[in-house]
Amino acid sequence: MKVIIGQDKCVGSGQCVLAADDVFDQRDEDGMVVLLDGNPPADRLADVQQAAAVCPALAITIEE
Template sequence: MKVTVDEATCCGAGQCVLLAPEVFDQREDDGIVVLLDAEPDGDLHPAVREAAHVCPAEAISLTEVNRR
């Protein structure tokens, strides 16, 4: 899985950080998302998918990556 975030779209709700703190953080000054891990381990995928699903600004994009 490849994770990307659109900082310009982010509204700072913070749901992503609550669901997947290993992958997402927020800037202290304005709460905008900070991507900590663009290719998280498989055990984090369910939480990252949920974070993307609940993001009110739809600022998180996921791309499935096939590893060989």
């Protein structure tokens, strides 16, 4: 799986971090998303899908 972040869409809500904190983080200065793992293992798929689903800005795309 490949995770793609639309930095220009991110609003810094942090929902992605709550869903998959080993894949996503937030910058301290402005709360915008930081992608920790752009190719997480398959066993993280459900959590990454949840992160994409709860993102209010729809800034997360998953290519499987």
